[in-house]
Amino acid sequence: GTDLSRLVEDFFSMKEEVLARDFDLGFSGNSDDVVMHAIHLLGNCVNITNTSRNNEFFITPSTTIPAVFELNFYSNGVFHVFIKEAIIACSLHAVQSRRYRNGTNGASPSLISQEHLVRKAASLCYLLSNEFTVSLPCQVIYQVCHESVERLIQYGILLVAE
Known part of the structure; x- marks a missing residue:
């Protein structure tokens, strides 16, 4: 898992890498908003906990079989x-x-x-x-x-x- 702030930073970096390779993103908007929307869409595929340090959210993937298959399916888009x-x-x-x-x-x-x-x-x-x-x-x-x-x-x- 990772902190939400780190996830947003890594998402921004990956977005830049995708654009540098002349691929289309299929979305636009602020990285914070896009990540939050994606987390909302993933629903039960991710677990969100509130950490005591800096009152930050910690995001982890769910390890249930259906969640693993769904996350794998979504990862194929960037593969x-x-x-x-x-x-x-x-x-x-x-x-x-x-x-x-x-x-x-x-x-x-x-x-x-x-x-x-x-x-x-x-x-x-x-x-x-x-x-x-x-x-x-x-x-x-x-x-x-x-x-x-x-x-x-x-x-x-x-x-x-x-």
């Missing part, structure tokens, strides 16, 4: 916004883990070929292709992965060695 970056991160972790287990053969353990990372991400996309859609039918998955890596480089999350 596609971040899936490409998540695939790159998982691919990077897989490449690093394999290099660590097998030894690096004299290469720097923190340096990874961009081509190798893109190929690993594309293979993960193919593996998960029945679970979700990463690209439009007219796009090549390899190109989508390459663009995602380039975007992470542009954001400064991944660094290119000289």
Whole structure:
């Protein structure tokens, strides 16, 4: 769970991330009002308690089976916004883990070929292709992965060695 004030701050940050990726929010308004409205709509899926410190509300998800399914359903709306970056991160972790287990053969353990990372991400996309859609039918998955890596480089999350 989290404090209501922290939830509003994190919501604002996530809203900015969604907009930066050129996705539509489907709503407008003050972050405080939007979060309160969402909490109201979620009803029994969240628990609200009043904490003694700073007289702040503490929000926790309900752990009942119906609530978990409903919260999972609502989370799917934001899933596609971040899936490409998540695939790159998982691919990077897989490449690093394999290099660590097998030894690096004299290469720097923190340096990874961009081509190798893109190929690993594309293979993960193919593996998960029945679970979700990463690209439009007219796009090549390899190109989508390459663009995602380039975007992470542009954001400064991944660094290119000289």
